Amino acid sequence: MYKIPGHHHISMITKSAQATNHFYRDVLGLRRVKKTVNQDSPSMYHLFYGDLTGSAGTELSFFEMTNAGKTVRGTNAITQIGLLVPSLESLTYWKKRFEQLDVEHGDITTYAGRAALPFEDTEGLRMILLNNNGEAIPEFWSPWEDSVVEQEHRILGMGTTEITVRYLERTAKMLQEMFCYVEVAHSEKEAIYQSVAGQAFGEIVLKQLEGPSEKPGRGSIHHLAIRVKNEEELRYWDGVVKERGFDSSGVIDRFYFQSLYFRDSNGILFEIATDGPGFTVDSAVKDLGKELDLPPFLESKRAEIEAKLQPID
Known part of the structure; x- marks a missing residue:
């Protein structure tokens, strides 16, 4: 029986690749590890940010949709991203940094049993910094030494991800019975599940909320x-x-990894993705994220694709 060793990446919608690039590189101190396009719609950027090489479990990715409207928050959605930082002192550092850079943020609090600092990016994406408290992280996560953030406080990788659903038990059953996640906490309208015992890098918080999606x-x-x-x-x-009755996309070769997609019975879109070959398959480590990289099947359309993209730093 195979087990899920943690999160791989999480993907968001942005209206502005340029603004996203500034926030995640210059404010959060992450490395842009891949500048590419949405392989299913190559007229839009697909940007990845993470550690030195964009290791699995550190990747935040963004599809640029220039006509994207405002998000109307509701249920049946992935609603918050947790990011791990080394210590409680790191949360204090980040609170001061957010104040200096005028980033929307709350006070240091507790979330899923950890000291935490909630904040939002410039488009209202909800995130929360979590104290990893010196606990183990995947051994292949590698820090980016050129980050603008001080070494002892840099973001390590993905932590607890929050999903809000109308019918909590449906998604809970899928996580437990299909993927062998373990329930570590449960109340009337909230539960916490881990793919790796005791570790936040594979943790999901489910919240129950009625109302429109x-x-x-x-x-x-x-x-x-x-x-x-x-x-x-x-x-x-x-x-x-x-076998469980969900519609699978089947295995798709994304060049940087292979993956498949399916929606659970609350409509949450999950991807299952391989660790490799990774973003260095077509770029040296020192050059990651600098130029527009295209998978081989799109290379013949490079001129056409580049003509539709606005340059970003």
């Missing part, structure tokens, strides 16, 4: 991707997804 727009979360090691494991999970 979220209307996605700028600053909304498109999907959550969870990790598998290789294609063999991915094909195993493809079989499990189909």
